[in-house]
Amino acid sequence: MMIMIIVLKPHVSEEDVKKVVNLAKNFGFDVNLSRGAEKTIVGIIGENVYERRENFEALDCVEEIIAVLKPFKLVSREFHPDDTIIDIDGVKIGGKHFEFFAGPCAVESMEQMDEEASFLSSLGVKILRGGAFKPRTSPYSFRGLGLEGLKILRKVGDKYGMKIISEMMSVDDFDIFEEYVDIIQIGARNMQNFRLLEKLGSSSKPIFLKRGFMSTIEEWLLAAEYLFHHGNEKVILCERGIRTFEKYTRNTLDMSAVPLVKILSHLPIVVDLSHSTGRRDLIPSLAKAVVAVGANGAMIEVHPNPEKALSDGQQSLNFAEFEETYKNSMKILKALEVTA
Amino acid sequence: MMIMIIVLKPHVSEEDVKKVVNLAKNFGFDVNLSRGAEKTIVGIIGENVYERRENFEALDCVEEIIAVLKPFKLVSREFHPDDTIIDIDGVKIGGKHFEFFAGPCAVESMEQMDEEASFLSSLGVKILRGGAFKPRTSPYSFRGLGLEGLKILRKVGDKYGMKIISEMMSVDDFDIFEEYVDIIQIGARNMQNFRLLEKLGSSSKPIFLKRGFMSTIEEWLLAAEYLFHHGNEKVILCERGIRTFEKYTRNTLDMSAVPLVKILSHLPIVVDLSHSTGRRDLIPSLAKAVVAVGANGAMIEVHPNPEKALSDGQQSLNFAEFEETYKNSMKILKALEVTA
């Protein structure tokens, strides 16, 4: 049940008011009318008022539609009060659980990935990340190994008992992602690629949905609603920084999004620490904050030799830095009694 | 030839400086070294320095890379000083020409489109717009007629001698767009859908590339560079408003983008007046500004009955409003001696 509130222009006629009321009733909605000396306000109440917003906006007598309360439904906590916990063969994401999603920006070779997975799994990290298909702002940048990259990822994942996650850029690649990875990532630039959302609604895999860097939390939850609506309820949200006027960081990490999403939705939420700031010198401090604020995980780019990484070296930790970050996080989790 | 400027951390060792210089030389770049009392700055000069930016960012001794000058090339005016003018069977876009791109947000029926095309062509409008595949923020909104919509558009375009433009959302639809439309639109949310850009690089049609509402002008020109790089040099840029903190308008129309793009690039630039503000009461004034500022065209949503439009009625002009806007524009074009 949602409410849409419509403000009519000053001094509208009786006829105009009726037009609005009748339109609402034709759609099967309830109407609540509020008339002030100068303003008339109409509350429209019904299951799917959101779908009809534009029909009301187009009326000449409408000054403004100031709110549709919570246009998302399936993903909202009001609709589903308990935390969603996604279980991937025993690796649990959501609720009181915390997991690291670690690995290099891009899969570069079997040797590199083996070294990564060996190190990360020895620490206790259970989820390995690695880009095989890379979205790049410039046509002149390195674009990833493609299918070959996914195969490497799968192989080392199996060898070290880790779950693997990688970004899918296009519906064309659906079948190979279904075959090779454990979690499918939707990148920030594709958060509103509606065809991709629809297709992944039919996937059997959990979807790791990054927030667009200029998307509101509402739009992000609506993107998750797309996935639910098309059949996939295993969605992990990932805050990865938003675009603002500040220039010292690549993006501005919106830390408040974590407790806010916890209030609004039942879905797990993870923070991508590498993309949100673009600076490896900030990651160790911010990782502690991410753990303390109550997120369900942190994604961090780790590379055996960031200086030689084919991409994103400036935002990757080396092994020693990651190990320290990992250990500090465990300390805070322990103090706060969260299961890692 | 591009230059990338690298600032090293304070008090770096000789060895570190050499590391940077050698890396540059290995890539075949020229190097210019500038040493201050506290800071050392390295200028890297070469054809494709942009592709290697990340290799330098990853070095520990690098504090900051403060600029790669103009990472785009093929679309830049430095590279190609004359205006690109795209000629679609005699309809010219670019240079001193100005065209309207008018029509409804969504194709709804043959009757509606016939009424639109009849009216618009009688005024002198040569390009008809209409959405057949609609990207929607919510899974619960109207999504367009699909292929059926394109066929209607083609039919009325032919009947009234108008060129037609419509938005393509996915590579899956490439063949039908090639068959039915004259200009293929890439929507704001797909400006960095790199698979789509690559695919449309092989299209024979002009591409109407909307600026992402979260994209800098540099990123937008790099998206155009993708199209060029993959073989399509018929690109029309379209400013459609950017997301800011201001709440009275849906987006903030970045009018400065028009003269700025004219300085930076040889490509035509058009302004979408309906999406940039989301308010039909602002369009008549802003249309005059768009003509006066020197744009190559204006896209405006027009509907026989905006109150009954299936989408975007609040940002569509009715016929009388459009006619007045059209005539005012002609007046200014005449005063400024631009060919419409």
Place this chain on the structure above:
Amino acid sequence: MMIMIIVLKPHVSEEDVKKVVNLAKNFGFDVNLSRGAEKTIVGIIGENVYERRENFEALDCVEEIIAVLKPFKLVSREFHPDDTIIDIDGVKIGGKHFEFFAGPCAVESMEQMDEEASFLSSLGVKILRGGAFKPRTSPYSFRGLGLEGLKILRKVGDKYGMKIISEMMSVDDFDIFEEYVDIIQIGARNMQNFRLLEKLGSSSKPIFLKRGFMSTIEEWLLAAEYLFHHGNEKVILCERGIRTFEKYTRNTLDMSAVPLVKILSHLPIVVDLSHSTGRRDLIPSLAKAVVAVGANGAMIEVHPNPEKALSDGQQSLNFAEFEETYKNSMKILKALEVTA
């Protein structure tokens, strides 16, 4: 009469609803109650509901206050339908009038100002600008000639029959501004310096109120409301660009603000073309747009020799550039039949 809309939390008790209703009634407001299956919405109607917003926000049962419609009143067009036209000894600002506010960023010397005023007045410009007290982001920059600058400005203004405008930074300078200038400018950084607004409420001079570069149009109109509320109804609004993520321009000129302010308010609105972009190569094109869009004036920095200006040379036109801009503007004004 204003309306404030309050959304209560899901499943609030009868008692909570009564608490809200009673609070409203105690303040003397009317109440309209709308109860949905899940949501209860309370409309509060009264003269000064804005003043009490926080009292409602603080209630535990309140989920959200989604709107106070138009928190400004005295400056709103609803309250005062006719255009305000400010008449300074025959120089008219507002309504259908258009004026240039031209001159250097900073007053540097009598010679410089004499040369400026001589040139500008010969073209027909009636209002001379010049900074005497300069706000500077860094403590290490040139800060203006102070009182000496105002005296120079007054002298050349009188000599050439021009009105003069200059920025006042602090209430300390009230008396000298009252004595020397014709229009007092409030800079963007001081738009919400409430002490300054209160003080200038008692001024006999028109106030030129620049929009803060990160202020919404609503906040800007509320700042004008401060001036009205404290007694000064001669307010000229000036859009000067807002801060966004775009980096090629210093700020993003919000051109839509012009028609929007015309709809919301009866006050005159001017555009500052120098600060809004920070680039002199964009001014000639944008000046045409400002004239065409229906603004009441344009502020442009002009300097006899921008290369030698003590500040803001990069955004100042030289005499030849200004003359061309001036003439193009007159052409458009003539075509649109506006009085210049």
Place this chain on the structure above:
Amino acid sequence: MMIMIIVLKPHVSEEDVKKVVNLAKNFGFDVNLSRGAEKTIVGIIGENVYERRENFEALDCVEEIIAVLKPFKLVSREFHPDDTIIDIDGVKIGGKHFEFFAGPCAVESMEQMDEEASFLSSLGVKILRGGAFKPRTSPYSFRGLGLEGLKILRKVGDKYGMKIISEMMSVDDFDIFEEYVDIIQIGARNMQNFRLLEKLGSSSKPIFLKRGFMSTIEEWLLAAEYLFHHGNEKVILCERGIRTFEKYTRNTLDMSAVPLVKILSHLPIVVDLSHSTGRRDLIPSLAKAVVAVGANGAMIEVHPNPEKALSDGQQSLNFAEFEETYKNSMKILKALEVTA
């Protein structure tokens, strides 16, 4: 020693290059010239290059000035590697110390403040906040008790052995703030009120400098530089949220600013948790993050009865909520071995 990098336009003449070089030499700067096939870049090196930036920007042959490295100096860590620790009669702010700044948004009465101070001091809080002069966006809102408020604050501060902090809005109030408070707050809207900064440069009290909600970190540090430059080196920085497009929170808390400021500057940094989000339901989670990330303190609005607060009740914790937040923070501080 700072470096400014100047990019010249393509194909400039020898004469133009000399003009730039000579200008630099006249100011006493060192010059480093870098010539590529298409671009010429000039590095200008000297103590105060920042002051001369505009002189170079105004030259016609200059395309862009892409960087002045770190325009601030006195507040930078490069200049002063050790943490600044401010000691107010034994209460230490900075370095490894963490303090709460707690109290109501506005001082309302002696009874209210006594109740607050009694409660807060019993927990161990050492610094009491309370607004006496309130900046308000609307002229119709509650504006504080003024001097009477400061006197109340002083009295309860003395009674309970707490330091007191309050916001000063205007240079007019300098003397009474010097007399009554322990720490003078500069509000977000006044961060670039340069007259106020200059005046407080002569204060004997520590200054609590809030980041403007529209200010970059660079501008914020330059505002601190103003205070240093005018004689006051006891500056506490306070992040309080920046304005972005996100609407669910009043501002976006820029958590990255904490570690970033620690890298760039030696000054203490505190986070204002009430203003940064405007929502009391987010404060308990975010407080944990602020402690974990390494800030030197947290400012939180606390009110005995938020529902009856005269201002900002929606972002104030009640006593029980604050107590829990306080205790959780102590736990994390202990785990991380920070002195509270």
